[in-house]
Amino acid sequence: MPKPKIVVLTGAGMSAESGLKTFRDANGLWEGHDVMQVASPQGFAKNPELVLEFYNQRRRQLLDVSPNKGHMALAELEQGFDVSIITQNVDNLHEQAGSSRVVHLHGELFKVRSTVNENHVLDWKKDLILGDTDDHGHQLRPHIVWFGEMVPMLETAAQITQEAEILIIVGTSMQVYPAAGLIHYAPKQTPIYFVDPKPNIRSTDFDNLTVIPKTAAEGVPELVNELFNS
Numbered sequence: 629m630p631k632p633k634i635v636v637l638t639g640a641g642m643s644a645e646s647g648l649k650t651f652r653d654a655n656g657l658w659e660g661h662d663v664m665q666v667a668s669p670q671g672f673a674k675n676p677e678l679v680l681e682f683y684n685q686r687r688r689q690l691l692d693v694s695p696n697k698g699h700m701a702l703a704e705l706e707q708g709f710d711v712s713i714i715t716q717n718v719d720n721l722h723e724q725a726g727s728s729r730v731v732h733l734h735g736e737l738f739k740v741r742s743t744v745n746e747n748h749v750l751d752w753k754k755d756l757i758l759g760d761t762d763d764h765g766h767q768l769r770p771h772i773v774w775f776g777e778m779v780p781m782l783e784t785a786a787q788i789t790q791e792a793e794i795l796i797i798v799g800t801s802m803q804v805y806p807a808a809g810l811i812h813y814a815p816k817q818t819p820i821y822f823v824d825p826k827p828n829i830r831s832t833d834f835d836n837l838t839v840i841p842k843t844a845a846e847g848v849p850e851l852v853n854e855l856f857n858s
């Protein structure tokens with residue numbers, strides 16, 4: 629008997645209780661930085677050291693944080709369901725928690741790539757500086773999808789979402805496309821659960837939407853429990 633397919637779309641709120649800042653909450657990442665300066669190809673061309681240091685700070689912090697109860701609950705979900713995580717997050721907390729199928733829409737902090745070949749990706753956990761090059765001598769850059777760049781995993785994510793029998797959305801302000809548009813790829817009859825203490829979605833927007841106004845570490849384990857007992 630095939631396990632029901634659950635697709636989980638996560639954003640920065642998923643990792644907030646692990647100690648990582650979100651982007652648009654009070655004191656969020658974008659409060660202290662100009663997005664176009666630190667997270668765009670133009671910014672990297674203009675001041676590569678500033679951009680590399682922005683990601684070095686975030687990569688160093690990632691070495692010190694752990695998955696929270698929300699990440700752990702999503703990993704446990706795999707005992708009874710066919711789970712695909714589609715995350716906007718560039719941390720590796722879903723993988724650390726044990727989730728086995730994670731699609732990173734916006735890249736990964738612990739990876740870097742050649743500035744001339746986006747498919748030449750390397751694992752990288754230390755600081756990245758000017759002069760760090762690939763074996764062809766090309767400067768390396770964070771393996772992050774910057775504003776204005778294509779989202780290579782979008783097609784994969786859309787295909788996965790089209791198969792969802794249950795869609796869970798956790799900790800995203802639903803303001804950045806194309807990620808936010810994935811919700812529309814779920815089949816019409818698919819139940820949607822939206823976990824966020826300040827949900828940025830109206831339950832009238834979708835016929836089968838359940839909004840759970842709780843944090844990831846609180847709301848996700850409760851929802852997982854409910855799904856196992858339903």
Ligand code: APR
Pocket residue numbers: 638639640641642644645650651652653656716717734798799800801802803804823824825826827828842843844845
């Ligand atoms: N648990 C669950 N959700 C939370 C928590 C928490 N503990 N704390 C905050 N949130 C919610 C907020 O209410 C908000 O809806 O997480 C969401 C965070 O929204 P954003 O900061 O906009 O993050 P996100 O939606 O992931 O941003 C999407 O924007 O800047 C780009 O590439 C970046 O991937 C990012 C994308």
